[in-house]
Amino acid sequence: MLNYLADGLLLLGGFFAFSGSLGILRFPDFFSRLHPAGTSDTLGQLLILGGLSLRVLLDSPDAGLSVGKLIAISLLLFITTPASTHAISRVAHLAGLKPWTGEANNDGEATDE
């Protein structure tokens, strides 16, 4: 039973990790790309690492150190990923990057420095 739960967590996490990246590739402008990066990625990594720790625990119940490291990694990512996304959006906003409102296509143009 718990095995299926671990499988489900892993697959769901993989789905979120992939769809988050798909959003980063497909969304029209920078500020909309922040959403998949900030939310779906964070959820995906929590699910994957949770599933992995469950799997490790089921495989060998005395692998406490590995589970501890996995929990440490997930805590670390849970803190740093939103903070990085916040920092990127903040810098972009302060630099005067305007969100896309649908009137003009500001994607794909040479806005690069």
Added chain:
Amino acid sequence: MSESVVLRTIGGMLFPYILVYAFYVQMHGEIGPGGGFQAGVLVASAFILHAFLFGKAATDRLLPRWLVDLTMCLGVLLYIGVGIVGLVQGSYFLDYSVLDPAHPAHAEALGITLVEAGVGLTVASVILTMVRKVNGELE
């Protein structure tokens, strides 16, 4: 960016953990992967992060420049010193077994720990010095 409260809080939380992890890499280097070089780079990274988030002056207060210069030399001197102990005891240069003649294997572990500590000190201070000098001294 350094005025962002979120980043300052997160960075302040993370800074001691990076140092602790660097210490783990340093000391665990003879059992698992890792060692002085990697730990030195991590220590330097931690202080560079501190400088990014809290400003150069705060980092200088935390870690004065003379201390960085001192540890840079101390690392190499520690390595050479371990070697010279072997010479003084009448053996080869860098012969670790003289550190504890009754337990040569323990002596070797001790010697490797000391030597890696020297490498870590030097690498950390050299990288910190490079970044500090190029960024701060030419204005």
Added chain:
Amino acid sequence: MNVELITALLVIGGAFLALIRAVKGPTTYDRVLAVNVFGTKTVLLLALLGYIGDRTGFLDIAVLYALINFLATIALLRFVETRRLT
């Protein structure tokens, strides 16, 4: 094909999409975002590979990545914002 391998392949696919975004841009901020996402994917990939290959040493490297990734993002943003580092 076991579940861990499928998840690892999904994560690699996600990393590839993030890499395309990092190459395409168009703005610098998009690139920084893509690099950050790529680093997160690498951490996940290392944890999964560690389980597949049954090596706990991978987890140490994953912790290192999670720390280094944050530092690299901060450094890049610092440069993008002010054209200087400290």
Added chain:
Amino acid sequence: MSDPVLLINVLLLVLAIVAAIAAMWTRNLLGAVMLMGIYSLLLAVEWANLFAMDVSYTEAAVGAGAATILLLTALTRTGSREKEGPKLHWSALITATVTGVVLLYGTSDLPRFGDPQAPATIHVSPQYVTQNVGKVDATETDRLEGDFGDHVPNAVTAVLASYRGYDTLFETAVIFTAGICVILLLRPAAGQARRREDA
């Protein structure tokens, strides 16, 4: 392709090659720095996948962390766009192609990865692996006490710090010399230093 590790290796190497080519191709130097960071991360995973843990640590800490910061530091002193030049150097292309073909030809003589009969695995590696690399032998009491076994458990650290102790000493000396050179080259000029003290 039934071996999952092989499959993942191939995928990672393809990604690394894409990142490297993109880093060369782009004229935006800041983008190139970021792509080099991605390339380092990928190589580090690849090293870990080949069980070269210490190399992976170094690649991650130095390639993705310290090298990015040093390259950015260099960018603060230069512009962030590459100068437009001729797109194609024919002589460079020919040299690179010939070298690449020769190297590829050379790899056909190399033993397979992990071959137990390869010269690298039968010459001194057994000594390293059995932890007899140090200059000392463990006494019987050490063996009985059990901690650290005969020697330092991580063979890479044992080789670096004990078997090749001189080598590592001079590597440390080289790093130290680099630090001294940076301090000497980038010290403020005499007048500037006095002004700073006055201020």
